[in-house]
Amino acid sequence: MKILIVDDHMVVRDGIRRLVAELPDVQTAMAETPGEALAAFRAHRPDVTILDINLKGGSGLDALRRIRADDPKARVVVFSMYSDLAYATSARREGALGYVSKSAPSDELLTAIVKAARGEPHVDALTAAEMEAAPSNTAQALSTRELEVLHMLGDGHSLTEIADGLGVAYKTVANTATRIKEKLGLERTADLVRFALETRGGRLLEGGA
Template identity: 40%
Template sequence: MSDITILLVDDHPIVREGYRRLLERQPGYRMVAEASDAASAYEAYKSVSPDVVIMDLSLPGASGLEAVRHIRQWDKRAHILVFTMHGGAAFALKAFEVGASGYVTKSSDASELIRAVALVAKGGRALSDDIAREIAAKRLAQPQSLTDELGPRETEILRLVALGKTTDEIAELLRLSPKTIQNYHYQIKSKVGAPTDAHLVWIAIGAGLVNAESLDLKSPITANR
């Protein structure tokens, strides 16, 4: 039986080294490429065509959600396992919407990651226990989150707006025109009922799309406009 070939995507070299060593100690697992951002992940996938992509979501610039989307647009058969610190159901559900095959949090036991890689490589779906509980709780909870009505691309743009990115910066990251980003921005505000970008920031924080501790809440992005 041939090895499971893996592309590992994470922006921290030391983190990649640690997980590479963990995975390569497993019989039948072989790391064939690494990447540190969404663009290099896409190029690496096209170059090596791995059996499984292990994808972090917190990448510089465009997030892992956009990387999953881009890879899956190029290869509908791509098997992508999201492996991230984001433990909220909102991110997990959006990841599956754009084509991820599994979602495991970095707080999970190492054995969960190893099992998930094997399952995803066979075409299955994998969830770490904590995420499975989060999704179940979300499905049972009422009312629904404001972000439930947003598509994956709208969710990514909301995240970038909340991080303080300008229209031109978002357009460059997502390879779209500024006009298209402006249209998305308007649609997002309309769907979630946010009159200003300040409201969008708080909605993104509430949905777990951004961490409040990482934001400068006194910056211009939080001013009404």
């Protein structure tokens, strides 16, 4: 089985590589940015891609979109620090077969990989519980692009840097930020940045508009 591991932390990439070594006949490739992810995907044509949401120079959701555009049959497992429904929903919306929180036991990731290789979906128990328990609210209504912008704001990027990272016009990102503020009931960009920073390491779905 060929596996592509995309994460911006070497220790995480190495940890996943050691973990998947438990599977038979595994070959691994690595990447840490959305651009590298697409290049590595094209070069290696992996059976399964393991993809983090937090990447250098952009969002894993953007990398997922690029990979799926290149190959609609690509089998991707998102492996993220977020167990929130909003991110899991966006990943599934963009075509990810699996979603596993980094808080989940390691065997959840192995299960997701094996099932993805068979073309079967898998969500870890923690995230599945979020999906079952979380009521619909404003944060869940954010689109994939809006979540990307919110995530990058939380990483400390300016709107100009986000536009460059996503390869879109500044006005596009500014308009996206405006829509996010409207959905979250925020008036100023400073309030949006504060919200993004506060939710960067926590739970996006707590609170509401």
